[in-house]
Amino acid sequence: MMNTTKARIYIDKEGNWYQDGYPLVHRRTYLYNNKLLKRDENGRYYIDEGRGRVYAEIEDTPFVIKDVSVNKEGQPIITLNDETSEIMDISTLLIKHNIPYIKVKNGEFTARFNRPSYYRLAELIQKEEDKYYIVIKGYKNFINIEQ
Secondary structure: OOOOOOOEEEEOOOEEEEEOOOOOOHHHHHHHHHHHHEEEEOOOOOEEEEOEEEEEEOOOOEEEEEEEEEOOOOOOEEEEEOOEEOOOHHHOEEOOOOOEEEEOOOEEEEEEEEHHHHHHHOOOOOOOEEEEEEEEEEEEEEEEEOO
8 A cells, every 4th residue: 555645844954944845944843853753664754743644754864963073082063953962973975976975763764964074074084095094083983975
């Protein structure tokens, strides 16, 4: 049976949310909806406030990396569009068609880097022959690149 549930929420590639075609601009509502975002058994994104599922259409990824910094232990920290920060799981970093992606939220979601955060990430990347890596705590962490 085909799922014909129309998505009422749309999230563009920059992490901007729209509901029924209108921008979701109220900050607390935006942040609250980000916390409620889940995936169903078919991989579709939805929000459930307890009254049923409101499906979301995602242009690229539901989360966007807005900044990259390095903590005092030398670990890269990423800041997402939902204003949360976490240690970057470098093992999940993938550069696909020149756009970096990484798993976030305990590996539950994929996030894409926006342009400014990509530039910050690039400052950490080093090259050895034809391979790229980031050094964390003295270890080379090689980056997966998909053309």
